[in-house]
Each structure stands twice: as structure tokens, then as C-alpha cells.
Amino acid sequence: MDIVQELLAGSPRALSRAITAIENEYEEAFSIMQKLYPHTGKAHVIGITGPPGAGKSTLTDKLAKKYRENGKTVGIIAVDPTSPFSGGAILGDRIRMNELTMDPGVFIRSMGTRGSLGGLSLKTSDAAKIMDAAGKEIIFIETVGVGQSEVDIVKAADTTIVVLVPGLGDDIQAIKAGILEIGDLFVINKADRDGVERLNTELEMMLDLNQNKVKWRPAVNRTIASRGVGIDELMEKIEEHRTYLQESGELALRRTQRTRDELLALLEEQISRRVTEKMRASGELDFLVASIEQRRQDPYSVVAALLDAYLI
Ligand SMILES: Nc1nc2c(ncn2[C@@H]2O[C@H](COP(=O)(O)OP(=O)(O)OP(=O)(O)O)[C@@H](O)[C@H]2O)c(=O)[nH]1
Ligand SMILES: [Mg+2]
Known part of the structure; x- marks a missing residue:
């Protein structure tokens, strides 16, 4: 069997090899993508972005577990545009996601830049397609930061979650332009800390100002990811957004735009x-x-x- 057949049959080894081929720009990558493309387009891709240490991995971990409880298979791509490392999960994530890595219904992969930022967003979206073809129903793309490269990376997502934490101070002013456009849902994580109300008010105000531009009014959710607080509600919002995307025709529009891009x-x-x-x-x-x-x-x-x- 060739790698694509193995991958379609559910082999995690083939899945891993296919992503490595993409990442290292191996000759065979092109033909792998050609063959598996017809099997893509089924997964719901969730982008999770936000400042370093905001709790993105912890949230992803908790959400992934919920989706597993609901019988969904899950793929996780942890992208770090500042790190040259890739391959298996990054050490910290691996420890936190220990339980998940034991579960055959979950596939975790981290991707770094390997020295250059160029092409990272293309490679990330290819990796998501590979997981999609391999039958993963929910795919998380976690990426740190809120700069342009992250914006490009989350373009591969159907639902984008922006994670913020209280006490960012003036940072929120600096990042607001970029995040307002890409966030379908906002999360104030570390809601056990001071400054939650202020951040929430600020965010709601910014979203109100932006409201006439969008049909979907992003919700602001509060979570304490490390304790699993607010995860059920967040998952409900994700599912609400997914339904909105399908029923409003927005999903088809976004996918057309993405195919073109x-x-x-x-x-x-x-x-x-x-x-x-x-x-x-x-x-x-x-x-x-x-x-x-x-x-x-x-x-x-x-x-x-x-x-x-x-x-x-
Ligand atoms: N107090 C508190 N700590 C949290 C919460 N969520 C996560 N943390 C802690 O914050 C730290 C960073 O969490 P991560 O999930 O690694 O954050 P991240 O955004 O993935 O970090 P990077 O990928 O390095 O950008 C960890 O020590 C978590 O245990 C929370 O809701 N409250
Ligand atoms: Mg992380």
C-alpha cells in the first residue's frame, strides 16, 4: 500500500510521514497532496490564537477531551512561528497533553519554521488537509501571537478563537485591529485573575464598534482552562458558530475564498x-x-x- 492508501485506512504512522513530507518539502509531498485532496473538506477546523502563555494549549487540551467525549476524532496542530522545532508534540505540550497522546482518536503534531517563516501557513493548511483526509473530524490549529503570520495561519480555520488574558494592559490596544477581524469567538482565559471585568468591557466595546461590519457577533467567553471552567460553554459557542456558518451560507463563501487564496x-x-x-x-x-x-x-x-x- 502506498502512503496515501495507508493514511486513508487510518494509519497514524502514514499520517505522520505525510506531514513530515510536506514540512521538509520532500519530492513526494506534491503527489501525496494530489491524491488525498479529494478526501478533504469534511473536518471542522478550529484556529486558536493569542499571546504567548495565554493558555491556548491548555484550552485546546480541554476542548479536545470534550470532543472526544462526544465521539469525535481530533487532530491538533501546534504551530510556533518562532520555533525551529517540529515533529512530535513540543515537550511542554506533550506533558500537558499526556492523556490525549494515549488516545488513538487524537493525533497531535507540532510545526515550527525550520529556519524560515516562508510557506508556514501553506504547510499548516496542508497538514490540516492531511488530518482531514485521515478522518479527523475536529482539527485544532494552535498558533502563538497575533501578528500577520498567525493571521495567515488561522485563515485555514472555519472558526477562529482569540484567547486573551487579563492584565495585558495596553497590549490590547496594539493588537485590536488584527484580532477583531479574525476572531469568531473571544476567550478571556485565566478568569481567576484580576482585571477580567475591565478586559471584558473593553472587548465588548470594540466588538460593538465593529458590529456593522459583521453578520456574526462574536461572543466573549470566560474560562479558567487549567481548572476546566467554562469549557462546556465555549464548546457550545463553537457549535453555534459552526451552525451559523452552515445555515447562513458563510461556510461556503469562506471556503470558496480559501480555495481561491x-x-x-x-x-x-x-x-x-x-x-x-x-x-x-x-x-x-x-x-x-x-x-x-x-x-x-x-x-x-x-x-x-x-x-x-x-x-x-
Ligand atoms: N491561573 C491560570 N493559569 C492558567 C490558566 N490556563 C492555563 N494556565 C497556565 O498558564 C500557563 C501557560 O499555559 P499554556 O496552555 O501553555 O499557554 P499557551 O498559550 O499554549 O502558551 P504558548 O503556546 O507558549 O504561547 C500554564 O502554566 C497553564 O497551566 C487559567 O485559566 N488560569
Ligand atoms: Mg501552547
Whole structure:
């Protein structure tokens, strides 16, 4: 059996190998994705993002357990754009998610940058597709931070949860522009700490101002993830959002938009890769750089000529 057949038959080893192939840009990655693409599109993908240490992994762990109790299979992708490490779960997460890793209905995988941020969002969404094809019904993508790369990463999600904690101070002002747009649900975790009311009021105010732009008014949930408080309510909200997405037609719209974005991103990546590979192989890169530096050629004409030469 080839890796895709094994994966479709439920082999965790094949699932792991397929994601490694994507991550390391192995030659076989492309054909793996080609073969499993028809089996994707079934999972509900939940993005969880927020500042470092907000409790994203703890929340994911608790939510995953709830979904398991409801008989759903779960995939978890922990993305850390600041870490070069990947492979199995990161040590800290592995300890916290110990029970989950013993459960064959859960597959956990962490992904780092391996030195470059480029392509991480594409790889993350491929990893989610692989888990989807492997039959995982609920897929969590946990990513730290609220910068542009995280925004790109959570684009692969159907429901995005932004996790905040009290006591962030002025940080909330700095991050509000980005998070308002991407959050379908907001969580104030560590609700056992001071400053919950203030943060809640601030968030509600910002969401009210933003309300005319969106059909779905994101709810603000309070949780104490470490103690499992508020998890049932959060799960209810996630399911409410899922129903909203389906019934309003928003899910179809988002998926069309995502298919378009992904097609264009893939095209861009492949064009750039092909041309770069051929330039490297022919050894003309250094020559062209020198020639541009000496103003014998300009980069614009060089790029036009390269595309003509290599794209047909
Ligand atoms: N007091 C309190 N601590 C919590 C709560 N939720 C999580 N923690 C603790 O906060 C710490 C960080 O939790 P994580 O779940 O690792 O947070 P994270 O957002 O995944 O962290 P990174 O992935 O490193 O960004 C851990 O020590 C948790 O036990 C909570 O509701 N209240
Ligand atoms: Mg974490």
C-alpha cells in the first residue's frame, strides 16, 4: 500500500510521514497532496490564537477531551512561528497533553519554521488537509501571537478563537485591529485573575464598534482552562458558530475564498520554485546579480526574460 492508501485506512504512522513530507518539502509531498485532496473538506477546523502563555494549549487540551467525549476524532496542530522545532508534540505540550497522546482518536503534531517563516501557513493548511483526509473530524490549529503570520495561519480555520488574558494592559490596544477581524469567538482565559471585568468591557466595546461590519457577533467567553471552567460553554459557542456558518451560507463563501487564496498561493510558490531551481542549476544567478549591480541589466527586464525562458 502506498502512503496515501495507508493514511486513508487510518494509519497514524502514514499520517505522520505525510506531514513530515510536506514540512521538509520532500519530492513526494506534491503527489501525496494530489491524491488525498479529494478526501478533504469534511473536518471542522478550529484556529486558536493569542499571546504567548495565554493558555491556548491548555484550552485546546480541554476542548479536545470534550470532543472526544462526544465521539469525535481530533487532530491538533501546534504551530510556533518562532520555533525551529517540529515533529512530535513540543515537550511542554506533550506533558500537558499526556492523556490525549494515549488516545488513538487524537493525533497531535507540532510545526515550527525550520529556519524560515516562508510557506508556514501553506504547510499548516496542508497538514490540516492531511488530518482531514485521515478522518479527523475536529482539527485544532494552535498558533502563538497575533501578528500577520498567525493571521495567515488561522485563515485555514472555519472558526477562529482569540484567547486573551487579563492584565495585558495596553497590549490590547496594539493588537485590536488584527484580532477583531479574525476572531469568531473571544476567550478571556485565566478568569481567576484580576482585571477580567475591565478586559471584558473593553472587548465588548470594540466588538460593538465593529458590529456593522459583521453578520456574526462574536461572543466573549470566560474560562479558567487549567481548572476546566467554562469549557462546556465555549464548546457550545463553537457549535453555534459552526451552525451559523452552515445555515447562513458563510461556510461556503469562506471556503470558496480559501480555495481561491490557496490556489493563488500554490501557483505563486510553484512558479517561484521552478524558476529559482532552474536558475540555480544553470548557475546564472551570480552572473545576473553582478550584471544588475553593474547596471548592465535591470532586474525588471531580467525577471521578464527569466519568466519567458523558464515558464513554458
Ligand atoms: N491561573 C491560570 N493559569 C492558567 C490558566 N490556563 C492555563 N494556565 C497556565 O498558564 C500557563 C501557560 O499555559 P499554556 O496552555 O501553555 O499557554 P499557551 O498559550 O499554549 O502558551 P504558548 O503556546 O507558549 O504561547 C500554564 O502554566 C497553564 O497551566 C487559567 O485559566 N488560569
Ligand atoms: Mg501552547
